[in-house]
Amino acid sequence: MLLMDSARRAGCSPSPVCLDLSVGLSPSSPGSSGPETTADTDDRLDRPAAGCRVASSLSDEQAKTLEAKLTQVSEENRRLTEMIAYLYASQVARQSSSSPDTTSRKRSRDSLEPPSNSSDGNANAKAEPGDHAAVESALSDEGTCRRIKVTRVCTRIDPADATLTVKDGYQWRKYGQKVTRDNPSPRAYFRCAYAPSCPVKKKVQRSAEDSSLLVATYEGEHNHPSPTRAGELPSSASATASGPVPCSISINSSGPTITLDLTKNGGGGGVRVLDAAEAPDLKKLCQEIASPDFRTALVEQMARSLTSDSKFTHALAAAILQQLPEY
DNA sequence: CGCATTTGACCCGCGC
DNA sequence: GCGCGGGTCAAATGCG
Numbered sequence: 001m002l003l004m005d006s007a008r009r010a011g012c013s014p015s016p017v018c019l020d021l022s023v024g025l026s027p028s029s030p031g032s033s034g035p036e037t038t039a040d041t042d043d044r045l046d047r048p049a050a051g052c053r054v055a056s057s058l059s060d061e062q063a064k065t066l067e068a069k070l071t072q073v074s075e076e077n078r079r080l081t082e083m084i085a086y087l088y089a090s091q092v093a094r095q096s097s098s099s100p101d102t103t104s105r106k107r108s109r110d111s112l113e114p115p116s117n118s119s120d121g122n123a124n125a126k127a128e129p130g131d132h133a134a135v136e137s138a139l140s141d142e143g144t145c146r147r148i149k150v151t152r153v154c155t156r157i158d159p160a161d162a163t164l165t166v167k168d169g170y171q172w173r174k175y176g177q178k179v180t181r182d183n184p185s186p187r188a189y190f191r192c193a194y195a196p197s198c199p200v201k202k203k204v205q206r207s208a209e210d211s212s213l214l215v216a217t218y219e220g221e222h223n224h225p226s227p228t229r230a231g232e233l234p235s236s237a238s239a240t241a242s243g244p245v246p247c248s249i250s251i252n253s254s255g256p257t258i259t260l261d262l263t264k265n266g267g268g269g270g271v272r273v274l275d276a277a278e279a280p281d282l283k284k285l286c287q288e289i290a291s292p293d294f295r296t297a298l299v300e301q302m303a304r305s306l307t308s309d310s311k312f313t314h315a316l317a318a319a320i321l322q323q324l325p326e327y
Numbered sequence: 328c329g330c331a332t333t334t335g336a337c338c339c340g341c342g343c
Numbered sequence: 344g345c346g347c348g349g350g351t352c353a354a355a356t357g358c359g
Contacts, residue, residue: 177333181347
């Protein structure tokens with residue numbers, strides 16, 4: 001959260017690709033219902049975090065140390081973002097050179113949706129390289145295209161649980177269910193209960209590879225507050241119950257957002273690119289990001305940043321201790 | 328009785 | 344033009 005906040009303050013969104021690094025908090029964080037499940041929403045950035053309360057109890061010296069560290073982390077985050085942007089640009093260049101025809105576009109009959117910019121896994125599974133241009137087009141036509149945010153959220157569930165429900169705090173109305181070609185488990189279609197005033201839809205389907213993984217794809221943004229406080233984030237409630245997921249990939253009209261959720265109990269805290277095979281237009285990029293070298297470098301750099309400074313770790317430990325009740 | 332869910336039918340875009 | 348497959352509709356059904 002500090003990373004994201006610092007990146008935002010540093011104005012660190014120069015590229016169509018945003019590297020969103022979120023370090024999971026303890027599920028028992030006071031006042032937090034557990035937004036461990038990743039989603040590229042901005043809401044959580046504007047909420048007071050546990051870390052802010054910790055920082056407020058620090059001495060001036062500790063605060064300065066943390067601030068200096070924050071600046072350093074911001075810089076590193078900016079470099080990482082640039083790295084992602086470079087990889088993305090390279091991929092775009094390769095794709096555009098191999099598929100000059102970008103005129104044919106699949107347009108949804110649903111007027112609420114933009115030109116095909118779907119992150120739907122199965123739809124992309126059969127997409128040709130030209131489809132990548134659809135994403136690219138949406139990126140370059142920001143001024144003319146209506147921006148529809150598409151977010152993919154993954155939640156680990158009990159494999160025995162047959163219900164395709166993701167408790168995210170919002171009320172949904174199911175309007176359809178289909179068995180898709182590439183996945184034996186059905187896909188459920190939901191509309192926000194506040195429709196038609198709220199245009200948000202979501203699709204929920206088990207992962208074809210891992211039946212314990214529930215993939216929810218949100219299209220659009222709610223134009224109303226969540227009925228429940230716990231639902232400030234998509235799937236936040238279920239994430240608390242089911243545990244965070246290591247990674248999610250989101251694609252919106254402002255560019256793909258790759259969210260790496262380095263939580264401590266989501267697959268060992270490793271970085272994993274999920275459903276890369278389902279997004280062939282980004283497959284190459286995702287493969288590069290998911291490569292062992294990149295992952296190792298990323299994790300090492302983050303770990304080094306956070307642990308190399310003994311003052312930082314001591315200050316953090318002291319701050320945490322101050323928050324613990326005395327026995 | 329009203330509302331939510333289920334499920335088969337239908338629509339539409341795309342590839343061949 | 345036809346078939347396929349994803350997405351949506353709407354009547355039927357279930358439930359409180």
